[in-house]
């Protein structure tokens with residue numbers, strides 16, 4: 001049903017328009033409003049008409065056409081999740097290119113050649129050594145435009161931009177550094193041979209072994225974009241807190257289109273938009289391929305990413321087509337070409353790269369005679385060689401130029417490229433290209449010709465590096481560009497944080513014990529953190545990080561004391577404003593309250609813990625998390641933290657499989673110490689008492705700040721409250737090295753005062769389970785006349801490392817007096833068998849067994865946790881006092897030190913069910 005719409009404005013309005021002044025303006029506005037209403041209705045009617053005659057598909061098609069038309073008119077459309085498949089920046093808005101195109105092209109060609117040659121050469125000399133050619137080949141223009149015009153070095157007043165480089169593009173970055181004179185030919189020859197004489201280059205960016213070059217480890221897909229987002233936010237944090245000069249420095253993050261499938265890659269993009277991080281620029285190299293094949297063969301990764309980023313609030317710049325397309329698009333008056341561009345799925349686009357101009361004419365343009373006419377003046381080869389946007393420096397420059405000027409939102413540049421660009425038959429656009437590392441002579445010649453490398457036919461075969469003379473136009477240009485941009489990149493310089501340590505008095509109260517008051521190690525730790533925050537020297541440098549778990553750990557008192565960081569402060573009155581510990585958000589807040597993201601928190605931890613090398617600022621992070629949701633959740637980020645030489649404390653709270661009661665198997669952590677033990681520069685502890693926590697933190701700050709060791713710390717703290725004893729004399733060294741004697745054997749029955757020199761056993765306890773061990777000591781003495789020495793083991797992994805180091809040294813120095821592992825040394829005179837009880841897996845104590853002077857029985861919490869009370873859990877996992885006592889009697893019986901039937905008697909007496917379920921299997 002339709003109504004008739006008048007084609008002219010109503011006469012009454014006409015008459016009113018004849019008035020004067022305000023009346024006239026009002027009537028004109030009324031007239032316009034009326035016209036608008038009529039126009040809107042007209043459009044609406046048309047839409048309905050189409051809908052009823054042709055259905056919803058036709059409506060969508062029409063609107064798509066109108067959208068193209070609107071974009072052409074530069075109209076801002078309200079629906080912005082996807083825009084037509086053309087460059088976001090039209091040719092009219094493209095700024096002039098400031099550089100010398102010819103020289104830059106030659107430099108880029110040399111870098112391309114060398115990046116390829118170093119991989120080919122490495123594989124010719126060592127088959128299977130690997131490497132990647134095609135990633136950089138597709139990204140060369142994206143990097144070169146950045147290096148020549150945008151990326152600022154450390155000497156720039158901004159302090160320098162931070163560049164996260166796509167890991168597999170590293171050959172191109174090395175090749176450029178070689179042209180810049182920063183890396184020697186020998187180093188490039190030893191690509192992927194870090195152990196070669198004279199040194200070699202690591203496959204991918206990593207600060208661990210190239211600590212003066214690479215700032216960020218990037219190759220584990222998805223971590224770089226996540227780390228870059230939190231890095232950009234942390235840069236703001238430093239400035240807001242007065243720890244860094246205000247800066248317009250940018251964080252650039254280069255990633256692959258395939259990489260965006262990693263949840264971490266896109267998982268934090270809403271944070272970047274919410275925090276309005278206009279200091280952040282993502283460049284996604286959309287070559288439409290990943291390792292095995294197309295990223296979205298049946299779809300369009302660029303359109304998909306545009307929708308995701310736009311939806312999250314990012315500024316999206318698509319760089320799809322090079323200059324060769326400008327004229328065609330200018331003549332695309334009815335939008336046919338633009339529409340066709342948007343119809344092609346990525347698998348088909350990839351095919352065009354490989355199949356050539358005839359195929360493109362037939363399949364792309366051939367669907368419509370009008371499209372065919374648009375390109376009838378062009379040869380097939382011309383059609384084939386029309387560049388994509390990501391290979392056109394002027395288009396890339398325009399995108400970067402817009403990105404660095406963007407205000408109020410982060411920018412993502414979606415640049416279309418060809419994977420293996422320039423490799424021709426050897427792999428350009430082919431599915432095998434990611435793995436291509438060897439080129440034959442013909443392929444090398446093709447590459448040389450395509451990029452005009454001045455090498456003779458004879459020279460080409462061995463894929464030599466090419467470097468122009470220092471006084472060549474190219475070399476001078478390259479040096480001049482970097483000089484004017486503040487020096488070379490990448491570059492990593494680290495400042496010393498020596499002297500930034502707290503007053504000794506910070507630690508004192510923890511050495512004194514709690515005077516019988518029941519206090520958990522979590523509470524003790526939070527108290528220590530609070531004292532560190534108040535310290536005159538280190539206070540401002542401490543960065544507490546929590547993933548929405550502060551109340552769980554009793555940290556809410558810190559909200560008010562230190563404030564929660566927010567770039568905009570607090571725009572609302574907190575609901576608990578009248579309480580002493582209200583939820584205080586403030587611009588100079590110190591706490592990073594990250595919300596429920598352990599991955600994001602760890603990214604902040606890395607940013608804060610690497611600030612001495614990234615920002616020239618000393619910050620020391622304490623990341624306090626639910627221990628179960630640490631290592632097993634975000635272990636790869638912990639590895640990246642280690643590689644990055646991050647300093648700081650990881651604090652796994654509410655730890656221990658049986659100490660965290662009630663929560664059950666998803667929450668109860670009995671293995672994070674096993675996972676922590678695999679990280680080479682991570683020092684981990686499972687402390688039992690507040691003074692142990694205090695000594696560990698003190699030593700950690702000493703080593704990380706005063707000694708500048710590239711280590712970081714992991715300690716678990718628990719929520720079981722018990723009296724904290726005062727620190728015994730002389731235990732400092734033992735606490736830090738992993739073990740010390742806590743309570744000498746109770747000889748005989750304390751209750752009767754009688755001195756019985758019974759059989760002897762050694763008991764090891766850690767964390768909250770140490771209390772069970774102490775109880776077992778009493779039980780053994782009172783009931784069975786067994787004398788047990790109790791040891792506190794703070795770190796099995798440190799004991800094991802020390803012992804392994806000694807063993808290794810002894811093996812390599814057989815003629816010299818052997819070194820003794822610390823564990824062997826301190827237990828040398830201990831009598832009897834050993835029993836170790838831990839809230840973690842048995843493999844931890846088992847890992848040190850061979851360095852003990854007697855046999856070891858390990859009790860631990862292998863298996864799934866349970867929702868239960870501590871008492872029931874410790875019975876279930878067989879780590880309570882009675883099971884420890886039984887293990888001791890069993891070990892003594894094995895040695896013949898007690899009656900053989902004593903263990904059986906004890907089982908009955910202690911109420912242990914020998915047929916109980918095996919917790920490891922249950």
Ligand SMILES: Cc1ncc(C[n+]2csc(CCOP(=O)(O)OP(=O)(O)O)c2C)c(N)n1
Nearest residue numbers: 135219220221256257258259285289290291
């Ligand atoms: C977490 C992780 N998984 C797998 C890999 C192995 N891998 C290396 S490169 C690659 C494909 C990368 O494709 P894309 O991100 O599109 O980059 P391109 O090389 O195409 O630029 C894969 C799967 C990795 N490095 N990291």
Ligand SMILES: [Mg+2]
Nearest residue numbers: 256257258289
């Ligand atoms: Mg790709």
